[in-house]
Amino acid sequence: MNSGQPTTSLSSSSCFAFIFSFFIIFLITTTISVSGVGNNETDYQALLHFKSMIRNEEGLSSWNSSFHFCDWSGVYCGKRHRRVTDLWLESQGLEGSLSPYIGNLSFLRLFSIANNSFQGTIPHELGRLYRLRVLDLGHNKFNGVIPSNVSGCSKLERLGLNENKLVGSIPKEMSFLSKLTFIAVHDNKLTGGIPSVLGNISIESFSASENPLGGSIPDTISHWKSLTEFYIGGCNLNGTIPHSIFNHSLLTHFSVSSNHLTGSLPSALGAMLPRLVYLQLYGNKLTGPLPASLSNCSKLGFLEAQDNNFSGKLKIDFAKLKDMYWISIGGNNFGFGEADDMKFIDTLKNCSKLDTLDLSSSKLQGVLPASIGNLSDRLAYLVLDQNLIYGNLPPSIGNLAGLTTLILANNRFTGKIPSTIGQLQKLQVAALFKNQFSGPIPESIGNLSLLTNLWLNSNRLESHIPSSLGKCHHLLDVNLSDNKLSGRIPKQLLQLISLTIVLNLSQNNLSGSLPTEVGKLQMLTSLDLSYNNLSGKIPSSISGCISLVFLSLKGNLFQGTVPPSLSSLRGVSTLDLSHNNLSGQIPRFLERLILLEYVNLSYNDFEGDVPVVGVFANASAYSVLGNSRLCGGLAELDLPKCKKNTGKHQKRILVFVIGLLIVSILFTVLCFLYAWCKKIKNQPSQSSVDDEKSKQVSYTYSQLFKATNGFSEANLIGEGGFSSVYKGVLDDHDGKIVAVKVIHLQNRGAHKSFIAECEAWRNIRHRNLLKIITSCSSLDFQGYDFKALVYKFMPNGSLHDWLHSTESKSRLNLLQRINILIDVASALDYLHNHCLPSIVHCDLKPSNILLDDDMVAHVGDFGLARFLGTNSDQNSTSGIIGTIGYAPPEYGVGSEMASSGDVYSFGILLLEMMTGKRPTDNIFNEGLSLHKFAYLALPDHVTDVVDDDLLNFLQEHAAPKKCTSTNAKLIEECVASIVKTGVSCSMDSPPQRMNIRIVAHELHHIWDTLQNILPAPHT
Template sequence: MMRNLTFLEVGENELSGTLPTSHFNLSSLLILECIGNQLHGELPTNIGFTIPSLKMLNLASNNFTGLIPITLLNHTALGFIAFGYNSFTGRVPYDFRNFHNLNWLDIAHNYLEGDINFIATLVNCSQLDTLQLGPNHISAKLPESVANLSTSLESFLIVDTPISGEIPKGITNLNNLELLSLGGCKLTGSLPQDFGKLSKLVVLHLYSNELKGRIPSSLSNLTLLSELSLKENLLEGSIPPSLGNCQSLLYLNLSYNELNGTLGNELFEGPASFIELYLHHNHLEGSLPSTMSKQGRLEILKLSNNKFSGVIPDGLRYCSNLQNLFMDGNSFHGNIPSSLSSLAGLQQVDFSQNNLSGPIPAFFSKFPNLYYLNLSYNNFEGRVPTSSLFANESAVFVAGNSRLCGGIKQLQLPKCNENKSRKKINLIIICSLVGLVATAIGGVGIYLSCTKNKKTPLLRGSMIGNVTMKVSYDMLLKATAGFSSENLIGTGSFGSVFKGILDGKTVAVKVLNLQRHGASKSFIAECNTLRNVRHRNLLGIITACSSIDFQRNDFRALVYEFMPHGSLDKWLSGVDGNMSLAQRVDVAIDVAQALSYLHHECETPIVHCDLKPSNILLDNDMVAHVGDFGLARILTQPRHPNQSSTIGIRGTIGYAAPEYGLGSEPSTSGDVYSYGILLLELITGKSPTASMFNDGYNLHEHAEAALPDQVLQIVDPSLEEDNLTEEAEDPRVVQDELQRRVECVTAVISVGVSCSNHLPQERMKIVDTISRLQSARDNLLNARNRRNLPARGARG
């Protein structure tokens, strides 16, 4: 009703719902700003005609969907357009040539499509200072017209967007740029050699492209540069020592390239004062310069997987703020300097895969914040401490050090007072294990293609028939002894599960708590999903009960086949016992076959949406069954994995696919992501929400970093299921068994990493996982069959 209203700002609140259409009829409105709320819905198509005077339209960081109205191009007086962090789809508005007052255009973090050549229409926007275009689905080559954008441009951002081509040489004409981010694209070619012209640059992100050539030495002219990320490219040559002259440089990431040569003293003795330095996964060599001691502000230092040699510099003690120190996968030798005892702020330390020797310093047990210490595959000797950090087997890794003894029993090291003959036997076994890690690199990742129409072979376990029992509330009351606490076997999000005897058959009765929001919807979803679905690896509903006979309140329950060995999460935590490697691979195959059936063999694809260990149940033969379909979605039509959704995040934190957090619709690729995390948890024994996974470090990265030759460092310690020396005196049999285990573990972790890829389109197809895992299991069981050991069966 405020016809003269010119300014409406409601940003950074918790407003929800849709924008009232009447707001778009306020003809006097100059500024409409709603950033950072929970608004949704689509914009009216006639927005370009109803608010003719609009100069600022800021709808960023909401949940808007649909198309950006083409009539918006009538608002040529607009100076500020911000649609970032929403779920807009369709084509990018493509013609901005008449927007002479435009200074801010942000359409990043949407699902927009089209050709990036529309940038050419922005050349006339002489006041443009901020241009943010990605992530989106915009494609084509980065046009040369970028070089003709306004010299007023301060921020230019296109990330995680499939644009290709080379970086235009003329981009250095944009001499007022402060932020240039073109990371996560498909750019090729080399870096412009005159990047140093961009003297006002503060942030330069060109990570995750296919850039080649050398790092321009002219970057040393960028005295204001604070962040430089060139990781995950194909850059070669040495690191320009002159980068140390960038006096404001705090964050330098050159990891995952083809860089070589040594680290010059100049890199660390100049005015640059690094806080985070990532040089891992290159071909750098030589010893570390003594000038590294001048980096007193350094918090993260990653030098992993290079060719560094020499001793660990004593000068690291002066890096008093150091929290994460990764030097694994190099050729460092000598002792760990006692001077490092001053680095009390350390949280993660990895010295594995080097040639270090001497005793394990006791000072590690005194660091209050240290939660990860990896000393595996070195030449350490002597007694392993047992106090503090060393009492936690999930925090300390010492495998592959043949002269260590003591420690907690979970580390499975020999006692320090054992007789010489026993030590000799252990030495042979451990040395064999070290050799196998080196030889396993070329023998893993077996791949057998499986066509979509190929029948999945039957496994053990029976399939519930299409039998529907008619039950009443009184029958279930009697079957569970009045829903007594003695028969309570579990609780979930929407109810409790009781064990009962119904018609002579042991069943599990899931009683819905209708006071919980969403419980009725969950009941309907599970009934609709599994009413006509039958598969040996799906938990079968025997019947569903819905009545209004109990205290005039609705009563709803689902009756399932009873799973005597409970849920998978209890086994992984050790509550119900330990599972062998063969059993875990069998479970992985069972679950994959269930998902393959839901995704590809049902008349209409079904997405589970909540795959996790607590929803995997084990029958009497340890055959896995996928249960709990309360969040399942029947796909009535094919959906793109990035298609937007208004239903909110589906699934459980840690297992839910990352695109769900951005509002994407449930998809089969989302289930594949959850399955990948499940595989990694099966082998590592670590939950994706474990305390060690924080600040962007997750289970996927933890597993990926161990491939292909460090997998034994991350496997669940309980997987050492057999005492090989007691069952086979021939060392060759022991070695063969160990090698097959390494190959099997590596294959499963490889599949898990592929399935849990951040990008949906890069995840492995579920039908392909089955053949990979079956091959790994068969290879493992070849040795087991020769020794007549069982493949299935519970171990308490």
């Protein structure tokens, strides 16, 4: 027994030693693993490869050897095994392509890079991530197809691929992902329909809207028993909506808008979908009644069913729908001509959140009930136009305190317009035209201080025009025509300088003289006073209406001669003075109005010869009928010949020659002064500025000299007053192509420009700003100072080249132009509203806007940039203040730099993009500018001024064979809206210019409107 004891003792010691050794080894191994990469080398290398394909690595600044990769931003590891489980890099401004090495992160459960600028194809190696549960690549620029082997991610629950440029079809292999509940592929270019095999899995949320999928809605989606959200709007779908889908009682959001769907909705729809919150059906061909059972959807807030063929009386009891905020069901057939057609209005009083009520073009009949005044005080948009509503407009309409838009046009309203309308303090648009309203226009209308559009035309209104309209200081468009209004035109109305679109008082019984205050309507486009009883002389002050395009004084009692001051109306295209008592000779200045397309002087008492040049060179462009004392003119007029007056003719020639001589002398003097000022301006300054020592030198002169092949002419891609830009290839970046901006230090102000640009780039980063790589402050081979900036190379050059180059480069289509404008507006919004301190660019123009591979615009050249709100002197406008034509007029008189100056430059840039004309084109003289040129074309003649390439594009894609008349009109309206935005941005007065944030919003809205009508942008 004793012989075994030592053995047992030895064995215990050995065991203890083994355990101790193992513990030590474990500690060492763990220490190595924690301090370095250790067993996680695969994950570490995968992350490095991921980073290597990101072009702007500063977005991943923490991804370096100073930290363990589990501590890098956006990287999350498991506590036990220290392997990457989550990679969350949403909205980091990252650019580049997605490395296939991402497939080596075998422990990855969540991967999201949404809302960045990744491009290229989606690597099929993602299919190796069998532990992955969430994959979100949405809102990037991925192209190519969706990899079919995504089915290898067998545990995938959520898949987001929305808002990319993906093509091909939705892979049928997705049906193998048994745990998948969320699919978002909307806003791509997918085709091939909705795969029916997807019915094999249990989807809770499916979003595929805005894809040209085609086909029909597969009945197999009825298998998605847990479905809550279903979005397939704008997918070119046809056929019927499978009724089985309405058996999904958990459904909350349902959108099938803008397709070609037919059939009817089940009458028990509301009982079948009791949890419905959002129902969008507009723009289809659905028939039958709108189910009354929708009253049972107590949570319903959004109902949009307009532009279908729904019929039958509207029987929805909205009293049960207390969360309803949006009702848009116009463009259907709900009217039956019965007394209670409008009874449903009574049930809306409980909808305390209601914001929009659109019942237009629904054939509704009957009286508008007084209960309309019981609707929500949040109601902003009330549209009842193009129905058969009759009777009085209830005074209770004045209770709708939140109303901004009231459209009651094209009905059969009678009686007076209630004075309570003056209580609608937020009202901006009042459209009551084409009814049978009578009585006076209420004086209380002057209380509507925010009113912009007042349309009361084609009614039976009488009495005088209320002078209180002069209090509506935001009025843009007033139409009171075709009524029975009498009395004088109130001066207060003519003093509204806000009137810029239309003032139409035609076809009334107005009398008296035309007040001289009419000349204060300097920005008015159209003035129509025809068919009234106005008398006296045409006031010479009307010449102040310098923006008029249309002027009609037809059918009045005006007398005397046409005032010579009308020669100031250089933008007028239609002038109608017919059916008056005007006398004297036909004014010769009419010959010189180059934009005049039609003039009507008939039935007056003009005498003398009829001109034969200008508008009078075309017999169909004017009329002089009913003037018995006229002579000469074109042979087609068949007028008697005029007696020659040699003395007067010679006198005219003498005056003309003397005038021409004076103009020539003045022109010569001005040219001399301009040349002398330019010579003084370009003389080099003797003062010097110390170098900015704080700049880090990343490249030497020698390196950049080599990269640009000795700054050779062949590599020169741009040149300006302060710099030259060369294309270069950097050896230490694997042949990376860059743009090297070499500063002309010998030019006065160049060094200051370099410092300003460095300061600006130090403080900003945005996807629509040019990417700076580094700066260089060195000595050249002769020992002189050398300074340069190295930028990311933009392969598609500058916007200036695309607009004006004579090379055989593809031209920009409409959507591309809007995209570029949105990019530039976004950059300015960032500089003005999101930087501390705010930055003003001060030199926005096409040559400073560069385009990358995807035609995304990047604003560059911050050499004149200014920081607002600082104590520095750089806001002074002494010295360089921008580029002629793009710099706002206030800079020329010493005003300080401001963000409104950039908005002016943006407006000129926009107009240049739409018209193809530089602001310094030769046609812009004698008071005509690019701003004025565009303004005069608004609102109905925009196609006359747009760029030829753009016009050809519009004529091709808005042609009747390719586009419905409605869409063609919509395209023209959108183009007009863009031009109007440019005009609003380039106003002479800074306070009148639009806010750049609103500009960006407007352009986004126009883009959203056009993207389903026009072909996608391509380069």
